[in-house]
Amino acid sequence: MLKNVYAPLSGGVLQERIMEIISNNLANTNTTAFKEDDIAFQAQEANPWPSYATPHPPAPFKTNMQELWPLKGNEMAYVTLSEIKTAHTQGPMIKTGNPLDVAFQGDGFFEVMTPFGERLTRDGGFSISNDGTLITKNGAVVQGENGAISGLNGKDVSILPTGEVYVGKKFVDKLKILAFKDSTLLERLGENLWIHNGPPENFKMPEGEVTEGYLEGSNVNPMRNLTNMIIAHRSYEALQKTVKAHDETMQNANKISDVQ
Incomplete structure (x- = not known):
């Protein structure tokens, strides 16, 4: 269940980074020869079956390896920072x-x-x-x-x-x-x-x-950056609501467990 929180959380952290970069771009709209930055991100694909060194667990520990497969790797898709690109285009x-x-x-x-x-x-x-x-x-x-x-x-x-x-x-x-x-x-x-x-x-x-x-002049495009800022802000709000919803679900699940 925690993984359902970590996935949108990773997106929220990335949106914060996007907001930082956009804010820096807008702050330098009138800075001589400033070059704007843009952020690129990538999905961390789900990978539940990575190749671990064998044996796992240690050989003396006798168990069916199939029982451990669900514990391997990342079973959720996350989003991570790929790179920060600088646009070296000519300014006005x-x-x-x-x-x-x-x-x-x-x-x-x-x-x-x-x-x-x-x-x-x-x-x-x-x-x-x-x-x-x-x-x-x-x-x-x-x-x-x-x-x-x-x-x-x-x-x-x-x-x-x-x-x-x-x-x-x-x-x-x-x-x-x-x-x-x-x-x-x-x-x-x-x-x-x-x-x-x-x-x-x-x-x-x-x-x-x-x-x-x-x-x-600066090559920052203010309108494009303002639009991206609105998108990042709304995306962050949506991801925050998702995290909150999963957190409330876990709290309710714990209450039901305590009653039983």
Whole structure:
């Protein structure tokens, strides 16, 4: 009887996780270059006859094995989390007119240096530090092909579609932009940063161009996420009622047993 509770309970726990992901998506609707997450789940199929090591029970214990078969494995279907997918689709282009704001239209990531090492970001809202270094909003140092992009005076700075950075007519460096064959090997770290957990073979040449004076908006679809939130909420309520109904049934069964 408890298994009749565990099945809808597993669904309720998953709906809670879905609500967390949707809430995070909606909270970042206006976050520059944010990529929304989606959750994938799978049914844990009933499997009452798994292959256990023999003998079971121990050989000295004499019994008919058929009497133990109903105790084997999972006799109910459950639902479990399969994976959390990130949609790396292009967000909308938002014009700012700031020459230090750049958006990469394509599959590339800007490389930045943080106190914890090299990281990746799609957020091209850059600025210039007091010592003339190109940095992100959080102070990470934007990387060029020759390291930190420095020597900027805050005036006459331009960034070409190729990623080349100029001060007036003087070439300074070129933005280091990385792209990947399999984006599922990227891990979100917060603060719009990512880290690559794959092998070197996963790197590829980025396809696209840098657009100066624009930022990439969030790719979150608010209406779709709100609809999914309503569905998840109603599903959770239905599963909660199912658990409560089975719990009441067990309580009534115990009362009948006590009377008898």
